[in-house]
Amino acid sequence: MPVAPEHGEALPVYVARHPAGEAASCARDIARHCAAYRAPIVRSALFQLANTGLPYLALCAAMIVGATTGYGWVVPPLSVLAGGLLVRLFIIQHDCGHGSFLPSHALNDGVGRALSLLTLTPYDSWKRAHALHHASAGDLSRRGIGDITTLTVREYLALPRWGRLRYRLYRNPFLLIGLGSPLNFLLLQRMPFGVGLPWRSTWRDVVALDLALVAVVSALALAVGLGPVLAALLPTVCVAAWIGGWLFYVQHQYENTVWEDADNWNHHGAALGGSSYYVLPAVLQWFTGNVGLHHVHHLNSRIPNYRLQACIDGHATLGTVSRLTLRESVRCLRLALWDEDVRRLVEFPRAGSGLV
Numbered sequence: 001m002p003v004a005p006e007h008g009e010a011l012p013v014y015v016a017r018h019p020a021g022e023a024a025s026c027a028r029d030i031a032r033h034c035a036a037y038r039a040p041i042v043r044s045a046l047f048q049l050a051n052t053g054l055p056y057l058a059l060c061a062a063m064i065v066g067a068t069t070g071y072g073w074v075v076p077p078l079s080v081l082a083g084g085l086l087v088r089l090f091i092i093q094h095d096c097g098h099g100s101f102l103p104s105h106a107l108n109d110g111v112g113r114a115l116s117l118l119t120l121t122p123y124d125s126w127k128r129a130h131a132l133h134h135a136s137a138g139d140l141s142r143r144g145i146g147d148i149t150t151l152t153v154r155e156y157l158a159l160p161r162w163g164r165l166r167y168r169l170y171r172n173p174f175l176l177i178g179l180g181s182p183l184n185f186l187l188l189q190r191m192p193f194g195v196g197l198p199w200r201s202t203w204r205d206v207v208a209l210d211l212a213l214v215a216v217v218s219a220l221a222l223a224v225g226l227g228p229v230l231a232a233l234l235p236t237v238c239v240a241a242w243i244g245g246w247l248f249y250v251q252h253q254y255e256n257t258v259w260e261d262a263d264n265w266n267h268h269g270a271a272l273g274g275s276s277y278y279v280l281p282a283v284l285q286w287f288t289g290n291v292g293l294h295h296v297h298h299l300n301s302r303i304p305n306y307r308l309q310a311c312i313d314g315h316a317t318l319g320t321v322s323r324l325t326l327r328e329s330v331r332c333l334r335l336a337l338w339d340e341d342v343r344r345l346v347e348f349p350r351a352g353s354g355l356v
Contacts, residue, residue, distance in 0.1 A: 027268040030317060034300040037311040040103050044306045048092060049111070056085040056118070063232035068224050075231055083239025084287035090119045090244060091289030091305050097127035100304045116209055117216060120185050120237065124205040125192070134301055137252060138270030140338075141262040148176070148253060152338045153346065168348060171336045181245030182238045243288070250329045251276055251294045255345050256322070259338050271298035276324040277312075284326075285309075295322050 059082040066074040095101035096112030109123070116123040133146025143150065151159075151167060159167065169175060192199065192206040220229045258274035260266075278292030285292060293308040296318055303311055312318045324332075335345040 026317065027272075030272070030299065030315060031268065033315045033318075034296060034303060034311055037307045037314075038100070038300065038302045040101060040304050041306070042102065045102050045304065048306055052085055052088045052092065056082055056089060059085065060232055060236070063236070064220070064224055064228050067228035067231040072231065075235065079232070079235040080239055082236040083243060086118065086236060086240035087243045087247075088287055088289045089115055090121065090240065091291050093119055093121065093123065094130070094289075094291075095304050097123065097130060098301045100302045117212055119240075120209075120213065121189055122202075122205045122209045125202045126189075134298060137298060138258050138260060138274035139262060139265045140259050141265075148249060150253070150259075150336075150338055150345075152259075152340050154340065156337050156348075168336075171348075173333045177242060177245040177249060181241035184245075185237055185241045186234075247278070247288060247291055250278060250324060250332050251291075253335060253345065254322075254324050254329070254332050255335060257345060268299065271295060272321050274298075275322065277319075277322045278324050278326075278329065280326060 059078050063075045063078050063082070066072055066078075092101060093112045093115040096108040096115070099105060099108050102108050102111065112123045112127070129146045136142035136145065137147065140152070149167075149170065156164060156167065190206065190210050192202040217226075217229060217233075252275060254276050256273075257276070258270060260270070272295050275294040275298040276292070277295050280288065280292050290305045290308045291297070293312055296303065296308055296311055297305075332345075334347045336348050337346050338344075339346045
């Protein structure tokens, strides 16, 4: 049995310190272990749908009623809870897209498309774009689809001053997550552009969802008025978008992540070294549907979210690599460039360096 990495180190560090045969053996052992957790469990899936979907719908109803009857003060606190549940529903939709939530392909697609009415995310086009993300995460030659744009230090320094300023604005956390995440869910996903997929099928998927959303919102507006509906749903979507945007950021944007050129890229190294194990308090892990266990998810995307923790608990190595605590994750906000010399994410050059 290969010796596990020391607590908290990334797998590539372990690989660099050990013979190639031992490292390859460790990777094969982990892959075999994860494969045993691929099978969906219908009872667990249905229970997760019930304990997430029903409370979410109840909270939305309570917020609409409160906004309608003069108790609008209930909306802000309830929208935080509803936003957390909406993140969890998004993870269920995400699992459906991987074909991992339920045993049947048709059932996965049916549940995923139904949930898109709540998550505002076109199911089929997002599924295809996300599959490309899994196939290319950590590959410097295949950046740009389903990820956060990340330049190397050399690429940044080669930009003209306006290009550097534009990239700095893009990487500003308040713009990237605070403004960009709600904008993405509310507006950008209503348009079939910029996803790098066949235009015709993407157009069908996006327009079909947009028409369905118009129908649902119109029916609710006719029943209770458009104001209460928007007062309940908009803050909920914003809360979910902020949480989701933050999670997506820290899953790959941490100091000791891994980026490789095409010749050196491999699936196991990118998954276990380039995807974080975000160690969250139990209640936050529940609301986020175990998505923080992201290194295992990238290693084997067919493991349903409700089996990820058991998979980690069953193998000593998986609990030790690429760990990122809540406190440590806050420092990730400063990181913006991949330094190919020191092989880690670094901050922007300081003011006065002449490289700003």
